[in-house]
Each structure stands twice: as C-alpha cells, then as structure tokens.
Amino acid sequence: MPNFTYPKSSRYTDLDLIYEQCSGPGGLKLAEFMAHKMGLYPGAKLLDVGCNRGWQTCFLAKEFGVNAVGIDPWPDRVSKEPMIEHLRRNAEVWGVESSVLALELGVPESKLASQSFDFVYSTTALEMLRIINGEDGYLECLREILRVLRPGGVLGLGEPMHLEVALPPDLEPYVSQAEYPWKECFRSLSQTRAALEEAGLVVDDARYAPDAEVWWREYAEHDPFCKQKPGEDPKAIEVDGGRWLSFGCLIAHKPA
Ligand SMILES: C[S@@+](CC[C@H](N)C(=O)[O-])C[C@H]1O[C@@H](n2cnc3c(N)ncnc32)[C@H](O)[C@@H]1O
Numbered sequence: 001m002p003n004f005t006y007p008k009s010s011r012y013t014d015l016d017l018i019y020e021q022c023s024g025p026g027g028l029k030l031a032e033f034m035a036h037k038m039g040l041y042p043g044a045k046l047l048d049v050g051c052n053r054g055w056q057t058c059f060l061a062k063e064f065g066v067n068a069v070g071i072d073p074w075p076d077r078v079s080k081e082p083m084i085e086h087l088r089r090n091a092e093v094w095g096v097e098s099s100v101l102a103l104e105l106g107v108p109e110s111k112l113a114s115q116s117f118d119f120v121y122s123t124t125a126l127e128m129l130r131i132i133n134g135e136d137g138y139l140e141c142l143r144e145i146l147r148v149l150r151p152g153g154v155l156g157l158g159e160p161m162h163l164e165v166a167l168p169p170d171l172e173p174y175v176s177q178a179e180y181p182w183k184e185c186f187r188s189l190s191q192t193r194a195a196l197e198e199a200g201l202v203v204d205d206a207r208y209a210p211d212a213e214v215w216w217r218e219y220a221e222h223d224p225f226c227k228q229k230p231g232e233d234p235k236a237i238e239v240d241g242g243r244w245l246s247f248g249c250l251i252a253h254k255p256a
Helices: 015-021 027-038 055-064 083-094 126-148 189-199 212-222 224-228 233-240
Strands: 045-049 067-071 100-103 117-123 149-162 202-208 245-253
Touching: 015 027, 015 212, 027 055, 027 117, 027 149, 027 212, 027 245, 045 055, 045 126, 055 067, 055 083, 055 100, 055 117, 067 083, 083 100, 117 126, 126 149, 126 189, 149 189, 189 202, 189 245, 212 224, 212 233, 212 245, 224 233, 233 245
Parallel strands: 045 067, 045 117, 067 100, 117 149
Antiparallel strands: 149 245, 202 245
C-alpha cells in the first residue's frame, strides 16, 4: 500500500500507458509527490530538465496549471526521432498545447535565459550523466539549473538513489551491467544533498520517497523495457529486496 495519497495521479489508472510514456520509477505518482513538495502554483514558470516524452511535464501543466518548458537533447532509442517530438504530441493529447513548450536542449548548455524560471523539475535524468561527464559534469548541470532559476526559485530533484549502506556483494553483479550501470549512476541522499549545496543551492527538504519500493515495483511490472528483459532491471529490483535501492527527492532553492 502506498504511504502517500495521490489525489490527482490516482485518477490516471493505466499503469502500462504511464510507464510506456514515462521513463523510470514513479510515473505520475512521482510527479505529484514532487509537485506537492515543491509547492507548484498556477501560472508559475517551470522547466522540466530531461523531460523524455513529457508525460510528467503535461501532467504538471494540466493538474497544477504551470507553464512548462520541457527540454531533452536525445532521440528516442526506438523511433530515433527527438524525444521532444513526443512532448509536442503529448501536449495535444493532454490539451495543454498553450502552456507547454518543447525544446531540444540539455544541461549544462541549455542556452536558456538566466533567472527565467520559478521552478526547475528534474526526475531520473541527471544521475545517468555521471557516466558521460563524471561527478564534475553532474555539478555543472546543477550550476546551470541554479543559473536559470530566479532568486528564491525552487528545484525539485527526484533520482534513483541508494540507501546510506554499502552495496550488498550479492547484488553487485545485477547493478553493474547495462549501458548505464546503477552502481555507477546512483548516489545516496546525503551525497546528493552535498552536491546541491556545493553547486550553491539551499536544500529545504531531502528524503527517500516513502513509496520508493512501490514505485520500483510498478516500474518492474509495467515499464516496456522491463517487460522485454525481465532478467535485467526487474531481476535487480527483486534481488535487492529493498536493501540498497531507493529513490531520493530533494527540494532546494536559489538564495536571494
Ligand atoms: C530516464 S529519462 C527521464 C524521463 C522523465 N523525467 C521521466 O521521469 O519520465 C532521462 C532523460 O534525460 C535526457 N537527457 C540526456 N542527457 C541530458 C542532458 N544533458 N540534459 C537534459 N536531459 C538529458 C534523456 O534524453 C532522457 O530522455
């Protein structure tokens, strides 16, 4: 049973569709949890960094009334078209075309104007950039987020993380494979908090999501790639059994 109530996202019940359109654990539940913690309000300007197909971006525009810019620099690995083409189409599906803008950009070189957003939202995106750009590259992404936030503006960062424990040796082989091995990408909550502070953000709230296990279970069951390859991520989640794997959520603001 979930620990958090999801008054908005519980109305969207097709988990196969949600996990087809979102990438990573939590889907719309994650977006609602973060929106609640961030204190989103109608008319606020929000940047979604690494929006993928933008299902969460559209949900935030529809259910919280924000004006959202979704950025994503990569193509869809299946259709090969830019991810943001999905966001454009999904904005029509959700009826939020007038409040969602899709841009093929990424961090740290976003080209967006400084101090132009009230909120930056990013889920399950920056942690994998550690593989490409290392820990310094991760910090550069956070500094870019800081640059585009207005003073007092709020970052909501949700990432797959590990608990404050050593990696169990029997789990290691299951999180060391794949293009973006979890062992290399994931950090603990305290390490992530330290990174945000080093980048110049003030952390207001840092916690492991109370429903992290529910979100990972849903992901294992409904994500299309998990369905195709049950021996990979779903197996790692099963072997982990809640010992190491979690999901961290941090809310931080730009000092005035
Ligand atoms: C796992 S998906 C997360 C999707 C979405 N936030 C969600 O939860 O459904 C990560 C996304 O980050 C994007 N990405 C990769 N490099 C990026 C960068 N430098 N800046 C922003 N996004 C990036 C990828 O294209 C991918 O769509």
